[in-house]
Amino acid sequence: MGRQPCCDKVGLKKGPWTSEEDKKLINFILTNGQCCWRAVPKLAGLLRCGKSCRLRWTNYLRPDLKRGLLSEYEEKMVIDLHAQLGNRWSKIASHLPGRTDNEIKNHWNTHIKKKLKKMGIDPVTHKPLPNATEQTQTQPEQQQQQQLVHQPLLEQHQQQSFPVDLDSKLEPEYDHNKEQEKPETSFESSTITEAKEGDQIMTPLLDSMELMNVFSTDEVPIIEPDEIPVPCVPSISSTSTSSSSSSSSNSSNFLEDLLLPDFEWSHNYNNNTIDNNKDNNNTNMALWDDDFIRSWDLLVNDDNDGDRKQVFDAALYQYPRMIMDSESWDYGLF
DNA sequence: AAAAAAGACAACCGCCAATAT
DNA sequence: AATATTGGCGGTTGTCTTTTT
Numbered sequence: 001m002g003r004q005p006c007c008d009k010v011g012l013k014k015g016p017w018t019s020e021e022d023k024k025l026i027n028f029i030l031t032n033g034q035c036c037w038r039a040v041p042k043l044a045g046l047l048r049c050g051k052s053c054r055l056r057w058t059n060y061l062r063p064d065l066k067r068g069l070l071s072e073y074e075e076k077m078v079i080d081l082h083a084q085l086g087n088r089w090s091k092i093a094s095h096l097p098g099r100t101d102n103e104i105k106n107h108w109n110t111h112i113k114k115k116l117k118k119m120g121i122d123p124v125t126h127k128p129l130p131n132a133t134e135q136t137q138t139q140p141e142q143q144q145q146q147q148l149v150h151q152p153l154l155e156q157h158q159q160q161s162f163p164v165d166l167d168s169k170l171e172p173e174y175d176h177n178k179e180q181e182k183p184e185t186s187f188e189s190s191t192i193t194e195a196k197e198g199d200q201i202m203t204p205l206l207d208s209m210e211l212m213n214v215f216s217t218d219e220v221p222i223i224e225p226d227e228i229p230v231p232c233v234p235s236i237s238s239t240s241t242s243s244s245s246s247s248s249s250n251s252s253n254f255l256e257d258l259l260l261p262d263f264e265w266s267h268n269y270n271n272n273t274i275d276n277n278k279d280n281n282n283t284n285m286a287l288w289d290d291d292f293i294r295s296w297d298l299l300v301n302d303d304n305d306g307d308r309k310q311v312f313d314a315a316l317y318q319y320p321r322m323i324m325d326s327e328s329w330d331y332g333l334f
Numbered sequence: 335a336a337a338a339a340a341g342a343c344a345a346c347c348g349c350c351a352a353t354a355t
Numbered sequence: 356a357a358t359a360t361t362g363g364c365g366g367t368t369g370t371c372t373t374t375t376t
Contacts, residue, residue, distance in 0.1 A: 090364060106343050
């Protein structure tokens with residue numbers, strides 16, 4: 001017996017989301033929280049299927065999402081995690097606060113894959129490509145990069161012997177042969193601890209980054225149990241970001257459209273981080289604090305549409321509670 | 335300047351596992 | 356226990372933008 005479709009698809013809209021639809025969905029979620037997705041479109045007045053709404057929310061509208069290109073650090077982390085987890089994008093994403101599996105998957109397919117190939121690394125196995133030697137010999141710069149990006153991560157995995165707790169639930173059933181040759185960095189040498197229930201994320205990468213003096217542990221987006229991760233903010237400053245957003249004339253620009261040109265999200269948040277990531281423009285994790293609330297208020301007050309303002313006002317003060325109540329909220333911290 | 339090709343990313347599809355009935 | 360429902364995941368496709376010819 002085949003599975004029934006998640007919804008009656010007749011008359012449902014498909015394709016890119018319009019800003020109107022985004023507004024409706026945001027208003028609904030902010031007001032009511034994440035409930036049964038199947039019911040969302042009907043209640044929110046959307047001609048979309050629930051699945052589509054969930055996807056739109058989790059991938060693009062959630063306020064805690066970072067936008068913009070992955071930083072070099074994030075990219076390294078993705079490579080590192082991919083070497084250990086394979087194409088389990090959601091697992092990888094769980095180690096990168098503010099990033100979605102879809103985003104990481106896309107970035108992998110469009111950027112990292114090519115980069116690794118250029119560097120003479122097989123993006124599937126994370127081993128040197130057969131002709132890598134020749135390549136790297138003729139491309140010393142790339143070789144240098146390869147050493148910088150990959151070697152430290154992989155070798156440290158092998159050298160260090162931390163307790164293995166990577167995905168222990170999933171690991172036994174995970175068939176590496178199914179998708180790829182078992183990577184050099186096997187689970188046996190893995191050091192990543194699954195980030196769940198507020199556990200601290202421990203990755204070899206973080207250690208290596210420390211060693212490399214690139215990031216201090218203070219700057220690493222480790223979420224402590226007593227920290228509230230923050231609904232973060234779309235990166236406005238990142239014009240680069242919008243490599244993506246610019247491409248979509250309507251929907252993806254919605255949040256940016258909402259933002260005033262000189263509007264700054266949560267001024268207090270981790271200024272150090274900002275300073276240290278000027279080039280990347282995408283470290284936007286912020287604390288859900290008064291400033292953030294005020295920012296929303298500011299945003300809302302600037303809107304001429306009175307009705308919408310009301311909706312947002314209501315939603316604004318409910319949202320933190322909604323997050324606290326929502327068991328499904330990412331990172332499982334609440 | 336226009337057309338074609340390539341690149342980038344948002345969104346969809348189908349499957350699966352967990353949960354509810 | 357069996358079946359239905361829902362949410363989540365990964366692969367793939369479609370569409371828009373940018374670059375090249």
